[in-house]
Amino acid sequence: MPLIETVDLCQKYNGHDVLKKIALQVEPGEVLSLIGPTGAGKTTLLRLLDLLDTPTSGRIYFAGTEVTRSGKTRSETRRKMAFVLQKPVVFNASVYDNVAYGLKWRGITRNELYQRVSGILETVSLSALRDRNARTLSGGEIQRIAIARAIALEPELLLLDEPTANLDPISISRIEKLIANIIHQHKTTIIMTTHDMRQGQRLPNKVAVLINGEILQTGSSRDIFTSPHNQEIAEFVGTENIINGVITTSEEDLVTINTSGKIIEAIADYPVGEEVCACIRPEDITLANSQAPSSARNSYAGKIMQVVPIGPLCRIEIDCDFSLFALVTGRSVEELDLVRGKTIYATFKATAIHIIRRER
Amino acid sequence: MNEIWQGLLEAIKLIVSLDPEILEISGRSLWIALSSCLLASVICLPIGGLIHFQRFAGKRTLISLIQTFYSIPTVVIGLFVFVLLSRTGPLGGFNLLFTPTAMIIGQMLLVIPIVLGLTISALSGIDKVIPDTARSLGAGSFQTAVVVLKEARFAVTAAMIMAFSRAISEVGLALIVGGNIKGFTRVITTTISLETAKGDLELALALGIILMFIALVINLVLNQLQTR
Amino acid sequence: MKRLIYYSASLFVILGMITSSIGCTATRLKVATTTSLYDTGLWSHLEPMFEEKYKVELDVIHAGTGIALEYGKRGDVDVITVHDKAAEEKFITDGYGVQRVPFAYNYFLIVGPPSDPADIKGLSSEEAFKKLMATSDGIFVSRGDNSGTHTKEKAVWENAGFDYETVRKAGAWYIEGGKGMGPTLQMANEKKAYTLTDMGTFATYKSKLQLVPTVAKGSTLLNVYSAIAVNPAKVPGVNMDTANNLISFLASPEIQKFIGNYGIQEYGIQLFIPSAGVKSTQ
Numbered sequence: 114m115p116l117i118e119t120v121d122l123c124q125k126y127n128g129h130d131v132l133k134k135i136a137l138q139v140e141p142g143e144v145l146s147l148i149g150p151t152g153a154g155k156t157t158l159l160r161l162l163d164l165l166d167t168p169t170s171g172r173i174y175f176a177g178t179e180v181t182r183s184g185k186t187r188s189e190t191r192r193k194m195a196f197v198l199q200k201p202v203v204f205n206a207s208v209y210d211n212v213a214y215g216l217k218w219r220g221i222t223r224n225e226l227y228q229r230v231s232g233i234l235e236t237v238s239l240s241a242l243r244d245r246n247a248r249t250l251s252g253g254e255i256q257r258i259a260i261a262r263a264i265a266l267e268p269e270l271l272l273l274d275e276p277t278a279n280l281d282p283i284s285i286s287r288i289e290k291l292i293a294n295i296i297h298q299h300k301t302t303i304i305m306t307t308h309d310m311r312q313g314q315r316l317p318n319k320v321a322v323l324i325n326g327e328i329l330q331t332g333s334s335r336d337i338f339t340s341p342h343n344q345e346i347a348e349f350v351g352t353e354n355i356i357n358g359v360i361t362t363s364e365e366d367l368v369t370i371n372t373s374g375k376i377i378e379a380i381a382d383y384p385v386g387e388e389v390c391a392c393i394r395p396e397d398i399t400l401a402n403s404q405a406p407s408s409a410r411n412s413y414a415g416k417i418m419q420v421v422p423i424g425p426l427c428r429i430e431i432d433c434d435f436s437l438f439a440l441v442t443g444r445s446v447e448e449l450d451l452v453r454g455k456t457i458y459a460t461f462k463a464t465a466i467h468i469i470r471r472e473r
Numbered sequence: 474m475n476e477i478w479q480g481l482l483e484a485i486k487l488i489v490s491l492d493p494e495i496l497e498i499s500g501r502s503l504w505i506a507l508s509s510c511l512l513a514s515v516i517c518l519p520i521g522g523l524i525h526f527q528r529f530a531g532k533r534t535l536i537s538l539i540q541t542f543y544s545i546p547t548v549v550i551g552l553f554v555f556v557l558l559s560r561t562g563p564l565g566g567f568n569l570l571f572t573p574t575a576m577i578i579g580q581m582l583l584v585i586p587i588v589l590g591l592t593i594s595a596l597s598g599i600d601k602v603i604p605d606t607a608r609s610l611g612a613g614s615f616q617t618a619v620v621v622l623k624e625a626r627f628a629v630t631a632a633m634i635m636a637f638s639r640a641i642s643e644v645g646l647a648l649i650v651g652g653n654i655k656g657f658t659r660v661i662t663t664t665i666s667l668e669t670a671k672g673d674l675e676l677a678l679a680l681g682i683i684l685m686f687i688a689l690v691i692n693l694v695l696n697q698l699q700t701r
Numbered sequence: 702m703k704r705l706i707y708y709s710a711s712l713f714v715i716l717g718m719i720t721s722s723i724g725c726t727a728t729r730l731k732v733a734t735t736t737s738l739y740d741t742g743l744w745s746h747l748e749p750m751f752e753e754k755y756k757v758e759l760d761v762i763h764a765g766t767g768i769a770l771e772y773g774k775r776g777d778v779d780v781i782t783v784h785d786k787a788a789e790e791k792f793i794t795d796g797y798g799v800q801r802v803p804f805a806y807n808y809f810l811i812v813g814p815p816s817d818p819a820d821i822k823g824l825s826s827e828e829a830f831k832k833l834m835a836t837s838d839g840i841f842v843s844r845g846d847n848s849g850t851h852t853k854e855k856a857v858w859e860n861a862g863f864d865y866e867t868v869r870k871a872g873a874w875y876i877e878g879g880k881g882m883g884p885t886l887q888m889a890n891e892k893k894a895y896t897l898t899d900m901g902t903f904a905t906y907k908s909k910l911q912l913v914p915t916v917a918k919g920s921t922l923l924n925v926y927s928a929i930a931v932n933p934a935k936v937p938g939v940n941m942d943t944a945n946n947l948i949s950f951l952a953s954p955e956i957q958k959f960i961g962n963y964g965i966q967e968y969g970i971q972l973f974i975p976s977a978g979v980k981s982t983q
Contacts, residue, residue: 160605163609165605165608165609188611188613191608191609191611192611194609195609195610195611196609196610197609198605198606198609200602200603200607202600202602202603204603204606204620204623204624205623205624205626206623214610214620215610215611215612217611218611218612218613218616219611263610264608265629266610267613270608415489493703529912558777559775560776560777560936560938560939561775561776561936562775565776565895565938568938570777571731571760571762652731652760652762652764653762653763654760654761654762655745655748655761657758657760658760664967667740667763668738669883669884670736670881670882670883670884671740671742671883671905672883672887672905672906672909685941
C-alpha cells in the first residue's frame with residue numbers, strides 16, 4: 114500500500130490551473146524527487162500533500178485512508194508528516210526551543226524532549242549553538258535547524274521544499290549529506306522538490322518531472338536523464354542537443370533521420386515521415402582531428418564556433434550544418450588543439466541518441 | 474515657573490518620605506490601570522488573533538473602526554459606563570458605580586480598542602510563513618495562534634504599554650465612574666484634578682511627576698519581560 | 702520565571718476584582734456633596750468622625766449641585782448635601798428626597814480686583830450687577846456650569862431685573878468660564894475680573910489671589926447648605942436608615958459646633974455658620 118497517494122489532484126488559483134490531475138504514489142521508504150522549473154507547481158503540490166491547503170478537486174490518501182478534507186483527520190495526519198518549507202523561518206527563540214516546538218505540541222515528556230532535541234542537535238552539528246537565538250544564525254544554519262526540527266518529529270513522511278535553495282556550495286553539500294544520512298539511517302519516506310536537476314539525480318531513487326502543473330514523467334533518475342519523454346523534459350534535464358528532423362527510413366529498430374540535409378542514424382522505432390527530435394547529451398559526443406574509422410555511424414565534419422570552459426570541462430559549439438554542443442575535458446582541448454574556427458570531426462553512437470516525437 | 478520647581482521638590486519629598494496617603498493612591502492607580510490592561514489583553518489577544526487569521530467581508534472597515542475608537546474621549550466612555558452602572562441603569566443591580574471595579578471596567582473599555590488594534594497590526598507584521606511553519610510541525614489552530622503571538626511579543630508589549638499609559642493617565646473616566654472617593658476610588662489623576670481645584674498647584678504637579686515615575690518603572694519592567 | 706509572573710499577575714487581578722466587589726456591598730454609605738463643601742476640607746474631617754461613630758464606610762463624592770442631584774435621582778448615592786434651594790425643593794416635590802435639612806450657611810461674595818474698576822464696592826449684589834451691566838467697566842467671570850454658585854448668580858441677575866439670556870450676550874466683559882470654583886477664581890485673578898464665589902473656596906484660595914471681597918451684602922447672596930436623604934420609596938435600593946444617621950450627625954450639637962469653628966484657625970475666617978434647628982428664612 115502506498116504511504117501517500119493522490120488521485121486527480123487539481124488546484125486552481127484565481128481561475129488559473131496550478132496543478133492538473135496529479136496522480137502520485139509514494140511507497141513507504143521511497144524517496145521521490147519532484148523536479149521542475151520554478152513556478153511549475155512543486156510548492157503547491159507539497160502544501161497539498163502536507164494538508165496545509167485544500168485542493169480544488171481530487172483526493173489524497175495517507176496509508177490508505179482518505180484525508181483530503183475532514184478537519185480532524187487532516188490535523189492528525191499532518192502530525193505524521195513534517196514539512197520543511199522553501200523559505201525556512203525560525204521562531205524568535207533559542208535553537209533548542211526551535212527544535213523542541215513540534216515535540217512539545219505532541220505532548221512529549223520533558224525528559225524525552227531534552228534527549229530527543231539534544232540528539233538531533235548533535236546530528237545536525239548545532240549543539241554548540243543551542244542557546245543562541247535562532248534568528249541570529251546564517252542561512253545554512255537556519256536550514257539545518259529547519260531540517261532538524263522536522264526530523265526530530267520522526268515523521269513517517271518528510272517533505273522538503275527546495276532544501277538547498279539560496280545556499281552557498283558548502284552549505285549545500287552539508288545539507289545534502291544530512292538528507293542522505295536521513296535516507297540511509299531512518300528509512301524515512303521523503304518527497305523533496307528541487308529545480309536543480311543534478312540534485313534530483315544525486316539524492317533520491319525516483320524522480321518525477323513536474324512542468325506547468327502536470328507530472329510529465331516519473332522514473333529512475335537515469336531514465337529521465339537519458340530518455341526524456343518530450344522536448345520540454347529534455348530541455349529541463351539539460352539535454353543540450355535537440356535536433357529536429359524527419360524519419361526517412363525505418364527498419365528493425367534502426368531509423369535514419371534527415372536534419373538540414375544531413376543524415377543521423379539512431380536506434381529507435383518510428384514510422385517513416387514522423388517528425389521527431391534527436392536528443393544527444395553533450396558528453397556523449399567525441400571529437401577527433403581526423404575521421405576515425407569507428408563503429409559509430411554518425412560522424413560529421415564541422416567548424417568550431419565557440420569554446421567555453423565550464424569548471425574542469427569545456428563546452429564546444431560546432432557548426433556542422435546543424436548546431437552541436439560537445440562536452441570534453443580540458444586536457445582533450447589541449448591535446449586536440451580545439452580552437453575557434455578549426456574544422457573538427459564530431460562522432461556519436463546511434464545508441465547515444467534518444468528520439469522523441471515532436472509535438473505540434 | 475516657580476510652581477514647577479516647587480512641584481518637583483514636593484514630588485521628591487513625597488517619594489522619599491513614603492507618604493502613606495500618596496503610596497495608597499499611587500498603588501490604587503497602578504492596580505486599577507494594570508488590572509484593566511491585563512483584562513483588556515486577555516479579551517483582545519484572542520479576538521485580535523481571530524480577526525487577523527480569519528478572512529471575512531468588511532475586515533478592513535472593522536479595523537478602521539477599531540482604530541477610530543483610539544481617540545474616543547475618556548469622558549464619553551466614562552458617561553457610557555456611568556449610565557450602564559448607575560442604579561437605574563441596565564447593570565445597576567450590581568451596585569458597582571463609584572467603586573474601583575467600575576473604574577477597571579471603564580478603563581478596560583477605554584483601552585480595548587488600543588490593545589485590539591495594535592495587536593492586529595502586530596500580528597500582520599509577522600512573516601506569513603510563521604503560521605505555515607507551525608502548522609507543518611503539527612501545531613493546532615490554537616497552538617499556531619500562540620506561536621504567532623509569541624513572535625509578535627515585542628509589538629504586543631508595545632500595545633500594552635500604550636494601553637497602560639492611556640489607562641493610568643486618564644482622569645475623566647475615573648472621576649465620573651469612580652467618584653474620587655477618598656481611600657476608595659481616589660487615584661493619582663483624580664487627586665491632581667482635586668488639588669488643582671483646591672488651588673494646591675505644587676501638590677498637583679508633584680503627583681503628576683509621581684505618575685510619570687510609576688509609568689517609567691512599569692515600562693522598564695515590561696521591556697525587561699519582553700527581551701527575555 | 703516569566704510564566705510565574707504572568708500567573709501571579711492574573712491571580713492579582715482576579716483577587717482584586719473580588720475584593721473590590723466585596724468592598725461595595727450595602728455597608729457603604731454614599732454621599733454626594735457640593736464641591737464648595739468638599740474643597741474647604743470640611744468633609745475630610747467629618748468623614749472619619751462619622752465612620753468612627755456609626756461604624757460605616759462613608760464614601761464622599763464631590764460634584765456640582767446639579768450632578769449631585771442627578772446622582773440622587775439615579776439612586777447612585779444615599780444622601781446629598783447641596784446648596785440650591787429651588788432645585789432641592791423640586792427634588793423633594795418630585796419625590797426623590799424625603800426632607801431638606803439645612804445644616805449650615807454662609808454668604809456668597811462678589812470678589813474683584815482691589816482697584817475696583819466698576820466701582821461697586823459696598824453696593825448690594827443687585828446694584829452691583831446693574832452697574833456692571835450699565836458701564837461695562839468691569840470684567841465678570843461666570844462659572845457657566847449650572848452649579849449652585851451659577852444658579853445663585855442667575856438669581857441675582859433676575860432680581861436685578863435682567864433676563865439671563867441677554868446678560869450672556871451682553872458683551873465681551875461677560876465671560877463664561879465653564880470651570881469649577883477654584884479655576885474660576887484663578888481665571889478672574891488673571892483677568893483682573895469680578896466673580897461670584899462661595900466663601901469657603903475663596904478662603905482656601907485667598908493666599909494665591911489678588912482678589913478682594915467687594916460685595917458681601919444682599920439677602921440673595923445667602924448660601925444655605927442642606928442635606929437630603931434620597932427617598933427609597935421613589936428610588937429603590939438606597940440606604941435610608943444610614944442616610945438618616947448622617948443627617949442627624951450633621952445636625953447634632955457637637956458637629957454643629959465643629960462646623961461653626963471650622964476654618965477659623967486655618968484661614969482666619971469663619972467659613973460656615975451652623976444652622977441646624979434655626980428656622981431658615983430662605
